[in-house]
Amino acid sequence: MTGEGVSVSTWGLLLLVLAMALAFLMSLRSHPDLRRGPRAGLGNALLSSDPLQRARIWRFLFGASNHAFGLLALNYGAQRGVLHAPSAHLLTVVAALAIGGLYLVLRTGWNRRFADPALTEAQMWVGIVLLGWGYLIGGPGRPVALILLFVILMFALLTVTFRQMTRASALAVLVFGAASIGVVGREGALPLTVDLQVLYFCVLLIILSCACVLVRQLSLLRERAAHARHDLAEAMAKLHGQVIRDELTGLFNRRHMHKLLRIEQARADRSGFPWCVAMIDLDLFKRVNDEHGHPVGDEVLRSTAQVLSGGLRGADQVARWGGEEFLVMFPDTDSDDACQVLERIGQTLSRTQVSPTVPGLRVTFSAGVTRHLADEPLARTIDRADHALYRAKASGRNRTECLSGPD
Secondary structure, three states, X not given: OOHHHHHHHHHHHHHHHHHHXXXXXXXXXXXHHHHHOOOHHHHHHHHOOOHHHHHHHHHHHHHHHHHHHHHHHHHHHHHOOOOOHHHHHHHHHHHHHHHHHHHHXXXXXXXXXXXXXXXXXXXXXXXXXXXXXXXXXXXXXXHHHHHHXXXXXHHHOOOOOHHHHHHHHHHHHHXXXXXXXXXXXXXXXXXXXXXXXXXXXXXXXXXXXXXXXXXXXXXXXXXXXXXXXXXXXXXHHHHHHHHHEOOOOOOEXXXXXXXXXXXXXXXXXXXXXXXXXXXXXXXXXXXXXXXHOHHHHHHHHHHHHHHHHHHOOOOOEEEEEEOOEEEEEEOOOOHHHHHHHHHHHHHHHHOOOOOOOOOOOOOOEEEEEEEOOOOOOHXXXXXXXHHHHHHHHHOOOOOEEEEOOOO
């Protein structure tokens, strides 16, 4: 086997090993289950156990593989005598130090101190400088630097902002412009050198222009998508509010209160703490509608809802149960305490102006309170509260009746 044959085989083996390493990294990224098996130690050591840091380091290593292929091609050209070997070796050492330094910053977590923890712009700048240097000494392989630059820019399209891409493009124009001038200075006597440098520089400008336009378009699409998500979130919140709240009073509706009652029942079954249900009905509300009309009746319902909400404690919940009826849930409360709360609210309501249209109108309510018993169906508790309300009505209205157990 000739020396040249050994050289080609060696570089071929290095390329194969690099491709296998890259495939392994991609498998770690694509198959999270592997991180919980025997390979978890190696994967965490290389990419970090933090999911966000792991994604950043994986993207960095994927981008660094482009530089690795470029350096392999550069050194292969130097070994074949096409390029200046000391210059290629110096660039290789500097590139390895720069890439290794960025990896250490990411792996140690220092990147979290920066405004851009992914170090996207820093990676682009390092790549542009290294590729510009490689272009200067690359000889006939100079177009490879432009191809790798294009790959870097395309890889960054989805992560960089328009300003970052503009700054990176300006740096690329300066670096590759200076490299082109250097090439003309060193090889200007060769045929077509100037023409090729002008051609390559025009290609560079086209690549950078297209990258900036694409990033700008993607930025606009991201902004529109963000606005759309915001509008959708607001619409969903509004819809959710409409689903769980009564349109007239703004209180919870009957359906949602049933859900809250089931949640409280399950919680109380675990904790053993008492809780109560109260049924409230406005006294002589039909007379209000008959004498003053339904718009005034709506004003009365809204005002009553405000008085109830303002008089309850933070954990208590109230819903419009239907018509002029309201249901109140008192978590961690015995029936006597719940009755005291309702009596205080009833006194407040009797003094409240409930209708701007009829300023002198005053209303009262009757209420029935009962404690939920262990292992009792919710419907049974609500029926008992309703029965207590019936007793309050029968006893003269404007009062609260308590039933502590089965009637």
